[in-house]
Amino acid sequence: MGGHGHSHGNENNIKETNEEMLYKIQRIETIKHCPNHWHMDFFSATNMYAIVGGHASATYAGIGAAISYSYYLNRVANMPYNFYADNMRSAGRLMFGGVIGLFAGYL
Numbered sequence: 001m002g003g004h005g006h007s008h009g010n011e012n013n014i015k016e017t018n019e020e021m022l023y024k025i026q027r028i029e030t031i032k033h034c035p036n037h038w039h040m041d042f043f044s045a046t047n048m049y050a051i052v053g054g055h056a057s058a059t060y061a062g063i064g065a066a067i068s069y070s071y072y073l074n075r076v077a078n079m080p081y082n083f084y085a086d087n088m089r090s091a092g093r094l095m096f097g098g099v100i101g102l103f104a105g106y107l
Contacts, residue, residue, distance in 0.1 A: 065101060
């Protein structure tokens with residue numbers, strides 16, 4: 001195209017490689033003109049883990065689930081045992097605490 005046979009580089013262009021730029025905050029113009037560099041496959045487990053927040057969010061989710069479940073165990077100690085209700089309540093309590101912890105870790 002153009003017939004020049006050579007191209008002239010932009011001297012004011014960014015001098016970083018794609019790997020160096022990946023985890024830095026960039027201007028919106030950079031992202032608009034190179035969207036494939038910033039795209040992450042959402043259905044990949046490693047990318048989903050990074051999108052949610054990584055190790056910090058997973059730690060907060062675990063701590064939130066543990067705190068919520070400990071409150072539940074203290075409440076259930078004085079109640080009669082019912083297998084199905086106990087399993088449903090404990091699973092719900094773990095999920096509730098995990099979601100609250102995940103939200104706190106994402107912030």
